[in-house]
Amino acid sequence: MSNSKYDRSIALMCPTCGNRELPVDENEEMIVCGGCNREFTEDELIHENSEVIEAEIEEITEEILDDFNKTFKNLFKN
Numbered sequence: 001m002s003n004s005k006y007d008r009s010i011a012l013m014c015p016t017c018g019n020r021e022l023p024v025d026e027n028e029e030m031i032v033c034g035g036c037n038r039e040f041t042e043d044e045l046i047h048e049n050s051e052v053i054e055a056e057i058e059e060i061t062e063e064i065l066d067d068f069n070k071t072f073k074n075l076f077k078n
């Protein structure tokens, strides 16, 4: 089963201690934070990170728009 509920390139963060290097392993049911030993399911972690994920998506969108604007301006310069 392919699982593309969210973009894997977005770093999930432990909501308890802020650890960003969580061992997300598709074969494991529980994700255990190395910082505070809190256990989550992947769904819980995504839920806890929904604000972070939304903020990052916004940032990515801004970056894309920024790049687009730069490219667009360069087209007119040349």
Ligand SMILES: [Zn+2]
Pocket (backbone or CB within 6 Å): 014, 015, 016, 017, 018, 019, 033, 034, 035, 036, 037, 038
């Ligand atoms: Zn933690």
